[in-house]
Amino acid sequence: MTNEELKNSFTQIFPAVTFDETGEFLNAIIPSEELLPVMKVLRSSKEFLFDYLFCLTCVDWKDHLMMVYFLKSNTHNHTIVVKAKITDTVNPQIESVYDIWKTAELNEDEVFDLFGVKFLNHPNLRRIFLEEDWVGYPLRKNYVDEHMIEL
Amino acid sequence: MGLKDKLEFPGQIHETPDGGFMVTQLDAVINWARSNSVWPLAFGTSCCAIEMMHTVNAKYDWSRFGFEVMRATPRQADLIIVSGTIVMKMAPVLKRLYDQMPEPRYVIAMGACTISGGPFFYNTYSVVKGIDHIIPVDVYVPGCPPRPEALLHSMIALQEKIKNDAYFRKQVDKK
Amino acid sequence: MLLTVTEMVIVGLCLLVFLILLAFFLGYMERKVAAFMELRLGPNRVGPKGTLQIIADTVKLLFKEGFTPDAADKFLFNLAPGIIITTALLAVAPIAYARGFQIWDINIGVLYISSVSSMAVIGILMAGWSSSNKYSLIGAMRCGAQIVSYELSIGLSLISIVVLTGSLSLNDIVESQANGWWIFKGHIPVMIAFVIFVVASTAEINRAPFDLVEADQELTGGFNTEYAGMKFAMFLMAEYINLFVVSAVAATIFLGGWMPFHIGGMTGFNHIMDYIPSSIWFFGKTLFIIFIIMQFRWTFPRLRIDQLLNLEWKYLLPISMVNVLLVTLMAIMGWHF
Amino acid sequence: MILGEEDHINEEGEFVINMGPQHPSTHGVLRLKVWLDGETIKKVEPHLGYIHRSIEKMSESLSYRQYGYLTSRMDYLSAHMNNLACALVVEKALQIQVPERAQAIRVIICELARISSHILWFASAGLDLGGVTPFFYAFRDREAINNIMEETCGARLTMNYMVPGGVIADVPSNFQARVKEVLKQFKDNYHEYDEILMGNVIFQNRMMDVGVLTKEDAIALGCTGPVARASGVSCDIRKLYPYDGYEKLQFDEVILTGGDSWARCQVRMAEMLQSVHIIEQLIDNIPEGDIVAKTKNVIKLPKGEFYQRVETARGELGVYIVSDGASTPYRCKYRSPNFANLSAIPHISKGHKIGDLIAIMATIDLIIPDIDR
Incomplete structure (x- = not known):
């Protein structure tokens, strides 16, 4: 499907979406509460069939966190970027997509470790990179570390 | 003996200045054996480990100098070549590996990362800035990563260092 | 006295x-x-x-610092290297090194060697268990399965020569090869027995590709993970003595031991061969087999534990059983030279 | 060695061992917690972070000319491809046209790096299974390729050869002759590799039907590179999203359907020949011209988000840059191939023996610093 068709179909399943087409891919921005139902449709619906989550990350925009999901369909060969906006930066939460794409397990662990986003219904949420007792989330913009030597 | 004499602690009294003939000769034999049979631990964390593997292979062939037997367990190793960055989470493990090695044990810090943090010195929250914060180091090899020749050179330097050790003399000095 | x-x-x-x-x-x-x-x-x-x-x-x-881990069973931990090296040394006794040079001419030499060398499993089990290390324990358990299995093939391939000579004494077996080595006299069945013996004894002494007991890349040293210094050196020494013993036995049983290369009926040729000292014949043959076993180690990848046991129970054991029957038939009918 | 003495044997009678962080077959400092029943694996849980060097955080404070050098330390065997991804994302954002000569040099160097990376896989796969000799044989070609790299970029392992707009230095005058010499030597040696390890019955038995990764699992787990291609997934970025003139070259994407360790071995062996084929097409017709396009001294990316992927020796590397218009990235994320490939290990090693876990890890071919970043 082309980006136009993707936009039309996406609007049908979730009308409150906003699109951003400045980059290479079509970006669909949705609120974090609606993530799981939308993702389920994107994975299973015949017209989308996004079976390949090739990148999952998070961006800290200081006033909100933005979860970024890069999805690709190996059948239709189209790509979409789904962004979920988390407004609560103190105690960020979002549903896990582990049930839909198994690759999300370690990627969500990584986001939890470095951004502090809690994934609900995640099978094994843990700090995979840093020690269990590490204080703070290093990739947040407000992270301070007095041992770090700034250039 | 030259360096050793210069560094003597002032006020220390020796009954036999060089530990006596017998002890010195024993030392010479032991040091010869130790310096020519340094078994490294199979331990590599990142990029430098590849250059270490190059040192093993036929072109450089460290087995010529007696480094041949690479042991997987620290109990049987004499030398730990720390090849690659050590991060905060790895630091206790490295310390533990070092503690598990029986005496005498030697450490080579291979590459810029292990010496000072190297490319990961600034703006990093997790890298240990020099493994000498964790374990004592015998020889430092700079480079990112050092060439195999540099590693070989460091190992020969380590052999020189071992040859100047004084195992029995220290025992005599203690008494 | x-x-x-x-x-x-x-x-x-x-x-x-x-x-x-x-x-x-x-x-x-x-x-x-x-x-x-x-x-x-x-x-x-x-x-x-x-x-x-x-x-x-x-x-x-x-x-080097002689080291005993804190959690280890200290008595067994220190005893194990001793047991392993003792069993290795015991097996050396009845080997005939040269013409008329044998330390202990025991009339059941073959039986003695195969029973003594299989005691090494006790030492390895002891070492693995007492180290209180999980890798050591897995290595020791593998050792039990491995040595007990391969003992059978070794025994059967030794029996085939015992059947042909009618004696368990190593000296008698060497003497019986005065007109030709068994590997030439005994046709294909003895060659099969020889191959089985070399393969099975490589497994018996835990050398690669059957070194699952140590398995550096899997178990970081297996049963000897926790050993350091002189105790570890004893393991190494026992390994080399064992290597020598199995090679010497193979050379004695199949390649005529110290017996020079003789061809039945050719007296002149046999005299020329006799001119070379018998000890050189013995060590030459032994080193040749050692060289082959060393080549195994540096050529083949390691087997998996179930493949190792399959190889024994599904292939080597049935083949050697049938082989013993063939050899017996050959001995009864007198088909060998 | 063994860490975490808690739960030696748990309630179900399972034996818990820790493989790593220092273990000869994990190729670095990966730690796998393995639940065993006898020798059979019940469950594997990877524990990471023993080489987490905060590369993503560091990238946020480095300029667009500088941040690439860290990526050579991520997947150090695909250093060129990683640097290339960093250069390509800047070129894409600024719409820089790379000179054709630079593109050809880039492709040749990348394919050489791919060959040398796969050779190292071959060497270490043999070593992991206890066959020591192939290790030494394979390093002959790696040394030869390293010499070329050294003459071209000045480094043997961690290069910084690809810069935004092209390459940092021209190739030496004897480059073509040297490359042809190495390729000839490699093709002669290739038959040896095929026989000494791939032709060995023990090796084949250790690999066949071990760690079968189905096509659906490979996609769901996000596997890429030879791992996914051995399971029948078409995922070669060079074919799907060509960059740097790969679309003009003739080569096959090697796809097998076995999904087991043996298929992964075969894919890598075949890919080496494809890389040789690619280099042979280019080596005699490197176009004349500039080696680097003109760029500003201080590169500033326009505001927005940029994603660029390349095919490294281990799969798809994605560089995701969020720019706020400054001279450093606002957020820089590396989608590393090994991180996704790692997640296949717990799924495919269940029910196998410990020895199989070693074989699986050898064929997945992980580079741990790329996982941890």
Whole structure:
């Protein structure tokens, strides 16, 4: 499907979406509460069939966190970027997509470790990179570390 | 003996200045054996480990100098070549590996990362800035990563260092 | 009586010195064979051509910290290397090194060697269990399965020669090859028995590709993970003595031991061959088999534990059983030369 | 060695061992917690972070000319491809046209790096299974390729050869002759590799039907590179999203359907020949011209988000840059191939023996610093 068709179909399943087409891919921005139902449709619906989550990350925009999901369909060969906006930066939460794409397990662990986003219904949420007792989330913009030597 | 004499602690009294003939000769034999049979631990964390593997292979062939037997367990190793960055989470493990090695044990810090943090010195929250914060180091090899020749050179330097050790003399000095 | 005891002590000491030198030599040989196969030079800095390398290693291990882990069962932990090296040394006794030179001419030599060498499993199990290390324990358990299985094939392939000669004494077996070695006289069945013996004894002494007990890349050293210094050196020495024993047995049983290369009926040729000292024949054959076993180690990847047991129970054991039948038939009918 | 003495044997009678962080077959500092029943694996849980060097955080404070050098330390065997991804994302954002000569040099160097990376896989796969000799054989070609790299970029392992707009230096005058010499030597040696390890019955038995990764699992787990291609997934970025003139070259994407360790071995062996084929097409017709396009001294990316992927020796590397218009990235994320491939290990090693876990890890071919970043 082309980006136009993707936009039309996406609007049908979730009308409150906003699109951003400045980059290479079509970006669909949705609120974090609606993530799981939308993702389920994107994975299973015949017209989308996004079976390949090739990148999952998070961006800290200081006033909100933005979860970024890069999805690709190996059948239709189209790509979409789904962004979920988390407004609560103190105690960020979002549903896990582990049930839909198994690759999300370690990627969500990584986001939890470095951004502090809690994934609900995640099978094994843990700090995979840093020690269990590490204080703070290093990739947040407000992270301070007095041992770090700034250039 | 030259360096050793210069560094003597002032006020220390020796009954036999060089530990006596017998002890010195024993030392010479032991040091010869130790310096020519340094078994490294199979331990590599990142990029430098590849250059270490190059040192093993036929072109450089460290087995010529007696480094041949690479042991997987620290109990049987004499030398730990720390090849690659050590991060905060790895630091206790490295310390533990070092503690598990029986005496005498030697450490080579291979590459810029292990010496000072190297490319990961600034703006990093997790890298240990020099493994000498964790374990004592015998020889430092700079480079990112050092060439195999540099590693070989460091190992020969380590052999020189071992040859100047004084195992029995220290025992005599203690008494 | 006193004279006998003194003699035994002297012989024992001589043998011990000989075996230590032999272990040094085999260690050096292994490194050079490895280097030869891997396009390298091997040790060449310590002593002329690196000959003193192993001595340096041994002296270093002697003066390394003798170490017993805190969690280990200290008595068994320290006893295990002793048991392993003792079993290795015991098996050396009945080997015939040259014409008329045998330390203990026992009339059940074959039986003695195969029973004594299988006791090594006790030492390895002890070492693995008492180390209180999980890798060691897995290695020790593997050892139990492995040595007990491969013992059968070794026994059966030895029996095939016992059937042909009608004697369990190593000396008699060597004498029976005066007109030709069994591997030539016994047609294809004995060749099969020889191959099975070499393969199974490689497994018996835990050398690659059957070194699952150590398995550096899987178990970081297996049963000897926790051993350091001299105790570890004893394991290494036992490995080389075992290697020598199985090779010497293979050379004795199948390749005629110290017996020179004889062809039945050709007296002149046999006399020329006799001119070469019998000890050179013996060590030449033994080193040849050692060289083959060393090549195994540096060529083949390691087997998996179930493949290892399959190889024994599904292939080697049935083949050697049928083979024993064939050899017996051959012995009864007198088909061999 | 063994860490975490808690739960030696748990309630179900399972034996818990820790493989790593220092273990010869994990190729670095990966730690796998393995639940065993006898020798059979019940469960594997990877524990990471023993080489987590905060590369993403560091990238946020480095300029667009500088941040690439860290990526050579991520997947150090695909250093060129990683640097290339960093250069390509800047070129894409600024719409820089790379000179054709630079493109050809880039492709040749990348394919050489791919060959040398796969050779190292071959060497270490043999070593992991206890066959020591192939290790030494394979390093002959790696040394030869390293010499070329050294003459071209001045480094043997961690290069910084690809810069935004092209390459940092021209190739030496004897480059073509040297490359042809190495390729000839490699093709002669290739038959040896095929026989000494791939032709060995023990090796084949250790690999066949071990760690079968189905096509659906490979996609769901995000596997890429030879791992996914051995399971029948078409995922070669060079074919799907060509960059740097790969679309003009003739080569096959090697796809097998076995999904087991043996298929992964075969894919890598075949890919080496494809890389040789690619280099042979280019080596005699490197176009004349500039080696680097003109760029400003201080590169500033326009505001927005940029994603660029390349095919490294282990799969798809994605560089995701969020720019706020400054001279450093606002957020820089590396989608590393090994991180996704790692997640296949717990799924495919269940029910196998410990020895199989070693074989699986050898064929997945992980580079741990790329996982941890």
